[in-house]
Amino acid sequence: MTPVHHHAPGSHAPELRAAARHLGRRRFLTGTAAAAALAFAVNLPAAGVAGAAPLDGARITEDPFTLGVASGDPRPDGVLLWTRLAPRPYEPDSGLPRTRVAVRWELAHDARFTRIAARGQVDAHPEFDHSVHVDVPGLDSDRVYWFRFRAGTWISPVGRTRTAPARNAAISELRIAAVSCQAYHDGYFTAYRHLAEEDLDVVFHLGDYLYEYAVTAAGGARGYTDRRLPAHFNRETVTLEDYRLRYGLYKSDPDLMAAHAAHPFVVTWDDHETENNYADGTPENDVPPEEFLLRRAAAYRAYWENQPLRVPQRPQGPDMRLYRRLPFGRLAQFDVLDTRQYRSDQAYGDVAHVPGPESEDPSRTMTGETQERWLIDGWRTSRAVWNVVPQQVNFSARRLDLNPVAKVSMDAWDGYPASRERLLAGADAAGVANLMVLTGDVHVAYAYDIKRDFADPASRTVGTEIVATSVSSGKDGADRPANWETYTRANPHMRFYNGRRGYALVTLGRDAARADFRTVPAVTTPGAPVSTAASFMTEAGNPGLEPV
Structure with a gap:
């Protein structure tokens, strides 16, 4: 949803171009040797390279836990704990x-750490920017735990x-x-402060965790007057x-840190973690x-370093397996997409366009063949009441005008209709009764009835799409954006449209699911209250x- 910004890599271009000349096309970057060459070219040492002597903890004279703590990808018997040592995250x-740094960790049954469930020690390696990823096994299912880290004499904030x-x-x-879309330069992460106070089992981040665009000395729309x-x-x-x-800038935000400390996150990316609309x-x-x-x-490496992700998600050169499946009892199966x-590549140059031969080419794919097959196969074997698909871009049809053949977004599933049809047909064949798609990207909140045939308003409804608005991207927004009437008239399956910032809450039950759209009136000034739109x-x- 962000306008195209043409930007050259500037002073880094000669170095990158020189390295690229030795690497060739992407099809040559799949083997171990090629991945190692690519890693070397962008100064990404191979995993496990840590020959330097460990740093004496007594030499850490400033708080290294300035980016807080996080957890993620909960399993029935374990969870991933994360932190990153960064006494000066803006340097x-x-x-x-x-050098590597020894980090001790503790996980307890209580917030005072009187009953320790597990503890251990790991090294924070400079090759991974002193990030720590601790995969804790052997835990009880469906249980709340508290955790913390120690480095030298310093103790991290406590996470839950x-x-x-x-x-x-x-x-x-x-x-x-x-949640989705948190442009630092567009405003404060106020929604996260409220999210931290919600009673939740897990948070799904649906992409655009950071933005690649420049942030001014005043923090853009934040308009800092007390610091630069x-x-x-x-x-x-x-x-x-x-x-x-x-990531050091974003993750030092106190509201974001509060949300990560309060709830486990399951993350997936969209485009801005790397570059707009790639x-x-x-x-x-x-x-x-x-x-x-x-x-x-480089972007994928930094993403893994700064998120609560396990070792299987660690990238190899420019490739990273991020799609994954998380079962939550017999109630829900979450198939997280990339x-x-x-x-x-987007049809018709990334812009809104009427559907045509280029976008309707049946060979076009949103997910790639392997991921598409993985998703449909997972539906076939699912025994969950709810099959939930956290993913990035608008899945349902979204006509952008009232013309007989309307323009649609070529960056969303409307630009890949054959790919969408294969998934809907796959869900039908698998007997998926309760399909729910969770979406980000568009900086507004939508609620959709997913139609089996979006060209026919009378077509049967086969699922629900909940689109979470942005945390801050797009600045303050409005309850009814200027195109509200056009969009709601053009899309009768669109049941809700709101342009404020916030997040979506979803309560899944055996008999029904409820979606609450939570919004704040402003993000360009801090401290706004939250309400249910x-x-x-x-x-x-x-x-x-x-x-309701």
Whole structure:
């Protein structure tokens, strides 16, 4: 949803171009040797390279836990714990020497840590920017735990997490949240402060965790008067150092830290974690694909370093397996998609356009063949009441005008109708009775009835799509954007449209699901209150949204 910004990689271009000349096209970047070459080219040492002597903890004279703590990807028997040591997160080296640091961790049954459930020690390696990913096994299912880290004499903030229910558990309710699109330069992350206070089992982040665009010394729309950000934030992210610094800026936000400390997150990306509107190996602008893949490798590396993700998600050069499946008892199966890394290039130059031969080509894919098959196969074997698909871009048809043949977004599933049809047919064949799609990207909130045939308003409803508005992207927004009447008239299956910032809450039950759209009136000033803009219910076995 962000306008195209043509931007050259600037002073880094000669280095990247020189490296790219030795790497060739993407098809040559799949083997181990090629991945190692790419890693070397962008200064990404191979996993496990940590020959330097460990740093004496007594030498850490400043708080290294400035980015807080996080947890993620809960399983019935475990959860992933995360932190990153960064005494000075706005500096290129984060205030630490290029040596590994011993970090102790504890996970407890209580917030005072009087009953320890598990503890251990790991090394924070400079090759991974001193990030820590602890995969804790052997835990009880559906249980709340508290965790913290120690480095030298420093103790991190305390985080709260929760394991998933046992795979066959007949649980009665799950409370989840969906968030997306948090442009630092567009405003405060006020929604996260409220999200931290919600009673939730898990939070799904649906993409655009950060933006590659420049952030001014005043923090853009935040308009800081009491401090100034370093000049190196006032440029687009291109290199590994750029992306690492940008995560340092974003993750130092106190509201975001509060949300991560309160709930486990399940994350997936969209485009801005790398570059606006990229598709697979095709960049937004006219730069050589080899050069873009160097940038993508850097972006993917920094993403993994700064998120609560397990080792299987760690990237190899420009490739990262992010799609994954998370069962929550017999109530819900979450199939988390990646609709950016494997997609066909957008038709008609990324802009809104009427459907045509280019966009309707049946060979076009949003997910890639392997991920598409993985999703449909997962539906066939699912025994969950709700099959929920957290993903990035608008899935339902969204006609942008009232013309007989309306323009649609070529960056959303409307630009890939054959790919969408294969999924809907696959859900039908698998007997999916309760399909729910969670979406981000568009900086507004929508609620849709998913139609089996969007060209026919009378077509049967086969599922529900809940589109979470942005946390801050688009600045304050409005309850009724200027195109509200056009969109609601052009899309009778659109049951709700609101343009404020916030998040979506979804409560899954055995008999019904409820969606609450939570919004704040402003993000360009801090501290706004939260309220519920609208609520909807959908019955299990009877798809279709009804207002509450």
